[in-house]
Amino acid sequence: MLAxxxxxxxxxxxxxxxxxxxxxxxxxxxxxxxxxRRYDEQGADEITFLDITASSDERDIIIHVVEQVAEQVxxxxxxxxxxxxxxxxxxxxxxxxxxxxMNTAAVQNPQLVADAxxxxxxxCIVVAIDAKQSGEGRWEVFTHGGRKGTGxxxxxxxxxxxxxxxxxxxxxxxxxxxxxxxxxxKLTRAISDAxxxxxxxxxxxxxxxxxxxxxxxxxxxxxLAASIFHYGEHTVREAKEFMRARGIEVRL
Amino acid sequence: xxxxxxxxxxxxxxRSVAKAIEHVAPQARVRVTSDPAAVAxxxxxxxxxxGAMPDCMRELDARGxxxxxxxxxxxKPFLGICIGLQMLFASSEEGDVAGLGVLPGxxxxxxxxxxxxxxxxxxxVPHMGWNEVNRAEPHALWEGxxxxxxxxxxxxxxxxxxxxxxxxxxxxxxxxxTCAVAQDNIFAVQFHPEKSAQSGLALLGNFxxxxx
Numbered sequence: 287m288l289a290x291x292x293x294x295x296x297x298x299x300x301x302x303x304x305x306x307x308x309x310x311x312x313x314x315x316x317x318x319x320x321x322x323r324r325y326d327e328q329g330a331d332e333i334t335f336l337d338i339t340a341s342s343d344e345r346d347i348i349i350h351v352v353e354q355v356a357e358q359v360x361x362x363x364x365x366x367x368x369x370x371x372x373x374x375x376x377x378x379x380x381x382x383x384x385x386x387x388m389n390t391a392a393v394q395n396p397q398l399v400a401d402a403x404x405x406x407x408x409x410c411i412v413v414a415i416d417a418k419q420s421g422e423g424r425w426e427v428f429t430h431g432g433r434k435g436t437g438x439x440x441x442x443x444x445x446x447x448x449x450x451x452x453x454x455x456x457x458x459x460x461x462x463x464x465x466x467x468x469x470x471x472k473l474t475r476a477i478s479d480a481x482x483x484x485x486x487x488x489x490x491x492x493x494x495x496x497x498x499x500x501x502x503x504x505x506x507x508x509x510l511a512a513s514i515f516h517y518g519e520h521t522v523r524e525a526k527e528f529m530r531a532r533g534i535e536v537r538l
Numbered sequence: 539x540x541x542x543x544x545x546x547x548x549x550x551x552x553r554s555v556a557k558a559i560e561h562v563a564p565q566a567r568v569r570v571t572s573d574p575a576a577v578a579x580x581x582x583x584x585x586x587x588x589g590a591m592p593d594c595m596r597e598l599d600a601r602g603x604x605x606x607x608x609x610x611x612x613x614k615p616f617l618g619i620c621i622g623l624q625m626l627f628a629s630s631e632e633g634d635v636a637g638l639g640v641l642p643g644x645x646x647x648x649x650x651x652x653x654x655x656x657x658x659x660x661x662x663v664p665h666m667g668w669n670e671v672n673r674a675e676p677h678a679l680w681e682g683x684x685x686x687x688x689x690x691x692x693x694x695x696x697x698x699x700x701x702x703x704x705x706x707x708x709x710x711x712x713x714x715x716t717c718a719v720a721q722d723n724i725f726a727v728q729f730h731p732e733k734s735a736q737s738g739l740a741l742l743g744n745f746x747x748x749x750x
């Protein structure tokens with residue numbers, strides 16, 4: 287049976303990992319290659335890099351980061367942040383990314399999802415959806431890192447991007463992001479049950495129990511977390527052992 | 539010198555495959571190439587590929603690589619990965635396109651009605667993630683890899699082999715499907731060994747040492 291995936295996420299700015307990383311014996315805590323290698327050793331199923339570089343003249347740095355990581359880490363790599371046109375997708379894939387995630391650009395120009403998946407295949411295209419609750423059982427899609435409302439209903443947008451050719455959805459609850467009180471399970475479940483493509487749950491993880499809930503109650507195919515792994519609270523292996531004890535299929 | 543040609547027909551990132559092989563076989567000469575002569579001259583040939591099968595067949599032909607790939611399947615250690623597996627067969631439901639026809643069988647889409655898990659939940663397509671590879675036959679490429687090890691998959695179509703003897707391993711996703719085939723000097727897999735951590739690297743190392 288297909289294993290549920292655990293995906294550590296790294297925020298990268300101008301080629302350096304910017305959130306605190308606390309691995310024992312790691313000399314340089316900001317080096318994406320070294321950190322990715324650690325997560326690989328712990329049994330991470332994939333690694334996601336989110337490029338939060340602000341200035342456009344530093345954009346190319348992420349390409350070199352991906353090249354270096356892909357030379358040494360032999361698990362799937364997803365890269366997101368600042369993807370605007372099909373050529374951005376192609377360059378990241380050529381550098382060694384397996385999947386490219388797009389968010390704001392997909393909302394502004396849905397045809398980008400269709401064009402990109404048509405060119406490189408659905409399996410490489412992840413649409414990231416940032417959603418905020420707007421009513422009982424309703425969530426609105428936000429862009430620009432959660433700053434701009436779009437008026438789009440998250441469930442409808444999820445169905446739409448599947449139709450356009452997305453191969454996966456990375457779903458983040460903006461209400462929960464950074465809170466460490468757990469995923470928005472209703473949102474996760476509403477989206478997971480609405481589409482046939484895999485859904486990665488994100489936003490709010492503060493404990494191993496939250497990861498398990500994302501799968502068991504949120505019906506997510508994969509769970510993404512940053513801080514619980516970065517600060518050395520838990521290893522990916524511990525997370526998997528916990529999930530297995532809850533009856534979830536994992537790769538150990 | 540052990541030379542390996544990774545056939546580049548413009549479909550997908552071949553860098554990962556090249557890097558993984560260099561990692562397990564530092565002495566080998568790894569060449570990513572779209573030159574039919576280089577494919578013919580190599581000791582070993584790897585055909586990766588991702589994307590849609592009709593595009594893959596068109597791009598393969600646009601570069602004049604079809605005869606070289608077919609010749610490789612008949613003459614030297616050959617490893618097909620993902621579309622590199624699927625294209626060996628007679629036809630694919632994806633775009634209703636003909637494959638190379640090197641092996642009997644066809645490529646089918648995961649049927650929607652069978653995409654139900656043991657707990658009644660819906661199974662997703664693409665089949666994306668780490669799944670168990672169950673061996674049908676012993677083979678040199680499984681050396682040192684425990685039966686049932688997980689490999690990384692990402693695909694919406696699967697191979698239905700025309701001959702049961704071709705099946706080297708199967709995986710279950712709604713239905714049991716063939717995830718590896720073997721015949722003489724051909725070994726081909728649906729999963730991505732270059733993205734399957736230690737198990738995948740072990741398989742690639744075995745391929746580089748393989749003397750069929």
